Amino acid sequence: MSEVAAAHLEVEPQESPLTPESWGKLGMWLFLAGDAMSFGCLIVGYGILRHASNNWPVPKDVLGINLTAFMTFLLIISSVWMVLALAAIQENNKARFNKFLGLTILGGAMFLGCQAYEWTHLLGHRLPELGIAFSNSLFATTFFILTGFHGMHVTGGVIYNTSVLAAVNRGRYEAKHVEIAGLYWHFVDLVWILIFTFVYLL
Amino acid sequence: MTSTAHSTSAYIKIFYLLLVLTIVEVAIVYLGLPKMLLAVLLVTFAVWKAALVAMHFMHLKFEKRTLAVVALAPFVLCVFLILMLMPDIFPH
Numbered sequence: 001m002s003e004v005a006a007a008h009l010e011v012e013p014q015e016s017p018l019t020p021e022s023w024g025k026l027g028m029w030l031f032l033a034g035d036a037m038s039f040g041c042l043i044v045g046y047g048i049l050r051h052a053s054n055n056w057p058v059p060k061d062v063l064g065i066n067l068t069a070f071m072t073f074l075l076i077i078s079s080v081w082m083v084l085a086l087a088a089i090q091e092n093n094k095a096r097f098n099k100f101l102g103l104t105i106l107g108g109a110m111f112l113g114c115q116a117y118e119w120t121h122l123l124g125h126r127l128p129e130l131g132i133a134f135s136n137s138l139f140a141t142t143f144f145i146l147t148g149f150h151g152m153h154v155t156g157g158v159i160y161n162t163s164v165l166a167a168v169n170r171g172r173y174e175a176k177h178v179e180i181a182g183l184y185w186h187f188v189d190l191v192w193i194l195i196f197t198f199v200y201l202l
Numbered sequence: 203m204t205s206t207a208h209s210t211s212a213y214i215k216i217f218y219l220l221l222v223l224t225i226v227e228v229a230i231v232y233l234g235l236p237k238m239l240l241a242v243l244l245v246t247f248a249v250w251k252a253a254l255v256a257m258h259f260m261h262l263k264f265e266k267r268t269l270a271v272v273a274l275a276p277f278v279l280c281v282f283l284i285l286m287l288m289p290d291i292f293p294h
Contacts, residue, residue, distance in 0.1 A: 029269060
């Protein structure tokens with residue numbers, strides 16, 4: 001009996017004690033913890049630069065928050081669609097899964113469209129009117145780095161979700177893979193909630 | 203799997219809560235509150251919303267405690283980052 005137990009210790013464990021469902025889930029959590037550090041550094045850096053500057057504009061007057069509030073709504077509802085897609089695949093309801101993951105992807109793509117419009121408007125009209133340029137203003141620099149870094153994450157998420165949708169329909173992915181993609185997508189939503197508050201509202 | 207237990211209506215409830223919190227956040231910006239009070243309120247709402255997403259959508263509420271420690275580690279490190287930069291933030 002003890003021989004069996006000893007032999008058992010030598011083989012690689014099949015399940016992680018932290019996330020028994022899959023190793024991938026633990027992997028995603030660890031990646032997100034690292035990614036959160038990147039965002040954390042950018043947000044803390046932004047806060048310190050803002051604190052040290054004496055001519056920081058009022059963000060809501062320069063950026064406008066109505067469109068961004070709508071973008072926040074898009075990411076939040078897209079997160080909800082993602083959990084509904086996961087619930088559907090766990091119940092083996094393919095049609096419902098396709099519908100909700102499709103909506104999730106659409107929500108992310110619409111967010112990116114709004115952000116592209118916002119950036120174009122800011123760079124082409126709003127900022128030049130105020131004499132603010134990417135190169136001469138910490139306000140503009142930190143704004144574009146934070147929202148740009150986040151926008152790249154959304155872009156990655158839209159591509160990731162689209163490939164998950166395709167892989168599930170070809171029978172290569174199952175519910176546990178969707179759950180991992182969901183973790184990433186909700187993280188992107190969570191970070192936007194913080195950016196919306198710190199960069200636009202505060 | 204624990205996550206199958208969640209019902210759709212529970213997710214919708216969280217969605218409405220997030221929506222209301224976002225509307226309240228945007229509304230109080232226009233109220234013209236004192237700067238300090240506004241900052242405290244906004245940060246409180248933001249952390250509340252972030253926690254809702256992590257707990258319910260990312261299912262952290264239903265995971266092992268240790269995973270929550272992993273998830274919280276970056277926030278602890280951010281606090282360290284701020285503390286280490288204190289001499290630079292408030293120079294004498």
